[in-house]
Amino acid sequence: MFNKYFEEYKIGETWTSTGRTITESDLVMFSSFSGDWFPLHTDKEYAANTHFEQRIAHGMLILSVTTGLLRFEPGIVVAFYGMDKVRFTNPTFIGDTIYLNATVIDLKxxxxxxxxxxxxxxxxxxxxxVVAVLEMKILMNKHTLE
Known part of the structure; x- marks a missing residue:
């Protein structure tokens, strides 16, 4: 997705990623890395007694995984610029395969x-x-002629 220079993008342009299945190991490793051991993500018995009836993936895990589904081209991408309007709209369970649809909505x-x-x-x-919705901003280089 982020593999061409700024001026090559058009508002309305779309892209769909490949998928990735969320595993129990993903939840455990993310908990270890982040320190987020909230029982909804890590305790099978606790989660069984919630309205989800099973463990769900951390929202931040889902955002992290989707970052890995994007293509960032070195030399073109300068930096991650931020996220706005992040919402988690449905749970992601162990065994779910996630992917993303992306649409260019603004160019500055x-x-x-x-x-x-x-x-x-x-x-x-x-x-x-839909399990998450957000606006992602990426700082991109323009193509410069030498």
Whole structure:
């Protein structure tokens, strides 16, 4: 998705990623890394007694995994610029396969050599239910002629 120069993007342009299945190991490793051991993610018995009836993936785990589904081209991508309007709309369970649909919704010039591409991301699972929605901003280089 982020593999071309700023001025090559068009508002309305779309892209769909490949999928990735969320595993129990993902939840355990993310808990270890982040320190987030909330029982809804890590305690099978606790989660069974919630309205989800089973463990769910951490929202931040889902955002982290979807970052890995994107293509960031070194030399073109300058930096992750931020996220806005993040919402987790449905649970992601162990065994769900997530992917994302992305649509360019805004392009802002940032000086003579860079610009910010804003993409609406809908993270979906195999049932096509949306599990997360956000606007991601990436600072991109412009193509410069020498």
């Amino acid at each position: 010039e940032k000086g003579q050599s860079q610009g910010v591409v804003t993409v609406l991301q809908e993270v979906k699972k195999q049932t096509e239910e």
